[in-house]
Amino acid sequence: MTRKTDVLIIGAGQAGLAMSHCLTGQGIEHVVLDRGAVGQRWRAERWASLHLLTPNWMTRLPGWQYRGPDPEGFMHKDEVVGMLNRYSRSFAAPIREFSAVESLCRTTDGFRVTTQAETWIARSVVVATGACDRPAVPAFAGGVARDITQVTPGDYVHPGQLEQGGVLVVGASATGIQLAEEIHLSGRPVTLAAGAHARLPRRYRGRDVLDWLDRCGVLSEARNPSVPNHRALTQPSLQLIGSTPARDLDLMTLARLGITITGRVDGIGGNTVRISDSLPADMLAAEDRRIRTLARIDDHIHSTGATAPVSADAAPLTMPVSASLRAIDLRAAGIRTILWATGYRRSYPWLQLPVFDPSGEILQSGGITPCPGLYTLGLPFMRRRNSTFIDGVGQDAIEITTEIARHLDITCRAVA
Structure with a gap:
């Protein structure tokens, strides 16, 4: 059966639902398609203990915001699924x-979108399948010895599913450091191979650090058009954890727990892992980033006259004793599992249009692709720093709605 609509949205996560709310508000006919249920990735591709990195009060979508009893808490991933379902029903x-x-x-007529059950003709399409599509496992993972188990954050649920023995976690953004800590606390020896990362305190001068970044406009900062897509898509997430009480989690915290910290993995052959000498430079770069970010917050506090206590000085940066390690023999170290926390890439095998760059990412500028009527939403730094945040995707959706209305030759009503 063939059906028609003005707009098809592909993906029923926070991005697709924000887009649907905006189109509904403009009276634009549309349909949202998803391969699973609402919030499918939150349901099936997140580990059991995951909480949002943003405090609850920052959980905001067009026409909805958190009004529960714990604004400073951090929503569990199952609560996110419930929130998205309530939002869609609203x-x-x-x-x-x-x-x-x-x-x-x-x-x-526009675009033909085919599913297993039906075919749609739409005048416009929004690809809102999200930033966390396929784990970006490096090609040299194919050289790992066959008796070593390899998993990704999409496969990982809890430490009990892992082989007995040590675990090598590759990647030190938010996912890598959280899983390294969780696996270590389960009693397994953990080695963390760290590359570029962004270190910040969870709280600073009396507030959550993301509260300050929101107040001083860092999160909503527009993307510089000169920043190429590949850089925007590969920026490391902040080394933060959503926990109550709030606490810091970074490489030095993990080293104090007894986790072995090394530089990034350069390659693997059988049981031998080659380690880069980049850890000192990556840690110094992260420290410089931290100092500059906190200085920006201090400038905002000074310029606005905000009341904010002075925070205690941060612990001095110390290099892990394992920073000089250049190779790991997995068998000799007792490591039975590698967990690739190396980020994500996007994959669109169903998209039969010439809109891809050489790496397979959709060519787009602020969500507008070279194909008139085709848009993206929810990609990293698509329009702003917070384009992938639940709290940031809404403003992008409002602006893409204006672009869609222009394409459909519809006059948009003003949006509060």
Whole structure:
């Protein structure tokens, strides 16, 4: 059966639902398709203990914001699923769950989108499948000895599923440091291979650090058009953890727990892991980033006259004793598992349009692709620093709605 609509949104996570709310507010006919249920990745591709990195009060979407009893807490991933379901019901989002897209191509009428059950013709399409699509496992992972188990954050649920023995966690952004700590506390020896990262305190001068970054405009800062896509898509997430009580988590914290910290992995052959000498430079760069970010917060406090206590000085940066390690023999070290916390890449095997760069990412500028009527939403730093945040995707959706209305030759109503 072939159906028609003005706009098709692919993905029913926070990005797709924010887009649906904005189109609903403008009276623009649309349908949301998802390969699974609402918030599918939160349901099926996140580890059991995960909490948001943003405090609850920052959980804001168009027409909705957190008003619960714990604004400074951090929502568990299952609570996020419940929130997204309530949000979608609040404006009767036209969602078709378990409707995986099999192909998307151009037609004289706009776009043809085919699922297993039906075909849609739409004048415009928004790809809102998110930033965390496929784990970005390096090609040299194929050289790992066969008796070593390899997992990604999409596979990992809890430490009990891992082989007995040591674990090498590769990657030191928010995911890597959280999983390294959790696995270590389960009693398994952990080695963390760290590359570029961004270290910040959880709280600073009496507030959550993201509260200050929100107040001084860092999170909503517009992307510099000169920043190439590949840099925007590979920026490391902040080394933070959402926990109550709030606490810091960084490489020095993990080293004090007894986790072995090394530089980034350069390659693997069988049981031998080659380690870069980059750790000191990466830690110094992260420290410089931290100092500059906190100085910006201090300038904001000074310029606005905000009341804020002076924070205690941070512990001095110390290099882990294992920083000089250049190779690991996995068998000799008792390491039985490698967990690749090396970020994500996007994959669109169903998108049959010439809109890709050489790495397979969709060519877009602020969500506008070279193909008229085709848009993206929810990609890293797409329009702003917080374009992938639940709290940031809404403003991008509002602006993409204006672009869609222009494409459809519809006049948009003013949005509060």
